[in-house]
Amino acid sequence: MIKLSLIGMSGAGKSHWAQKLAGAGFRVISIDDWIEKKLAPELAAGGYRGIGGVAAWMGWPDQPAYRDHEKKYLECEIESMSEALDEIQESGDEGVVLDTTGSVVYTGEEICRRMQNLTTAIYLEASRPEEELLIARYLSDPKPVLWGDQFVQRPGESAQDAITRCYPLLIAHRKKLYELYAHRAVSMDSLWNANLSARGFLELVERQARPA
Numbered sequence: 034m035i036k037l038s039l040i041g042m043s044g045a046g047k048s049h050w051a052q053k054l055a056g057a058g059f060r061v062i063s064i065d066d067w068i069e070k071k072l073a074p075e076l077a078a079g080g081y082r083g084i085g086g087v088a089a090w091m092g093w094p095d096q097p098a099y100r101d102h103e104k105k106y107l108e109c110e111i112e113s114m115s116e117a118l119d120e121i122q123e124s125g126d127e128g129v130v131l132d133t134t135g136s137v138v139y140t141g142e143e144i145c146r147r148m149q150n151l152t153t154a155i156y157l158e159a160s161r162p163e164e165e166l167l168i169a170r171y172l173s174d175p176k177p178v179l180w181g182d183q184f185v186q187r188p189g190e191s192a193q194d195a196i197t198r199c200y201p202l203l204i205a206h207r208k209k210l211y212e213l214y215a216h217r218a219v220s221m222d223s224l225w226n227a228n229l230s231a232r233g234f235l236e237l238v239e240r241q242a243r244p245a
Contacts, residue, residue: 035127035128035153036121036127036128036129036130036131036151036152036153037054037059037129037130037131037152037153037154037155038130038131038133038148038152038153038154038155039051039130039131039132039133039155039157040133040137040138040154040155040156040157040211040214040215041135041156041157041158041159041211041221042135042157042159042167042204042207043134043135043167043170043171043176043177043178044135044166044167044170044171044176045135045157045158045159045167045221046157046221046224046225047132047133047157048063048065048132050157050224050231050234051063051130051132053229053230053231053234054130054231054234054235055130056231057230057231057232058128059128059129059130059231060126060128060129060130061129061130061132062117062120062121062129062130062131062132063132064110064113064114064117064131064132064133064134064137065084065087065132065134065177067109067113067116067117068087068106068109068110068113068134068177069082069083069084069086069087071109071112071113072087072090072105072106072109075090075105076090084176084177085174085175085176087106087177088175088176088177088178089175090102091103091106091177091178093175093192093196094178094180094184094186094192094195094196095184095186095192095195103179103180106177106179107136107139107140107179110134110136110137110139110140111140111141111144114133114137114140114144114148115144117131118131118144118147118148118151121151121152122147122151129152131148131152133148134177135176135178135179135207136177136178136179138207138210138211138213138214139179139181145210145213145214146214148214149214149216153216153217154214154215154216154217155215155216155217155218155219155238156211156212156215156217156218156219157219157220157221157224158208158211158218158219158220158221159204159220159221160220160221160222163220163221163222164200164201164204167200167204168196168197168200168201171196171200172193172196172197178203180199180203183199183202183203183206184196184199184203185199217238219237219238223237224237
């Protein structure tokens with residue numbers, strides 16, 4: 034068995050495939066879960082829980098508290114990734130899947146290079162139609178998203194319109210970083226259309242995924 038990292042935008046299917054691999058005997062390290070535990074005191078104070086609660090706590094990018102929450106979230110993500118990679122390195126276990134967040138590429142080059150050295154990083158890549166699906170999912174069922182400087186709201190523009198306009202820019206910005214750190218890239222479309230098992234997923238990644 035092998036050590037994998039799944040990377041890509043929120044909603045690309047990372048957790049879905051991680052859980053499929055868990056059913057085949059892989060141990061899954063969910064960075065979302067680790068971040069949630071680190072944020073637990075702040076989440077509890079606001080009555081939030083689960084990944085949806087983290088997204089609600091973070092808020093929309095036009096809200097006053099968003100930047101402060103974005104900063105705290107990233108600090109927790111950096112800590113979580115560092116700890117997870119330490120665990121992978123020290124344990125020597127095989128059959129591990131690191132289920133990263135969409136913002137893993139913002140944790141810094143040192144952490145991303147460690148991930149690249151310790152695991153086989155698989156980028157779940159969205160096509161243009163799938164990008165539209167990711168935008169719709171974010172608007173209807175928000176997940177925590179770090180926007181950085183990719184969100185710019187124009188005068189008189191609603192937050193939703195600004196998000197719809199800026200999200201493709203966010204994807205394009207991240208795509209370059211995902212490809213920088215990934216060993217392999219596979220399209221979301223090829224994964225979903227094939228209705229794959231865990232073994233099928235691994236075989237497709239090995240056989241059909243192009244080098245990133």
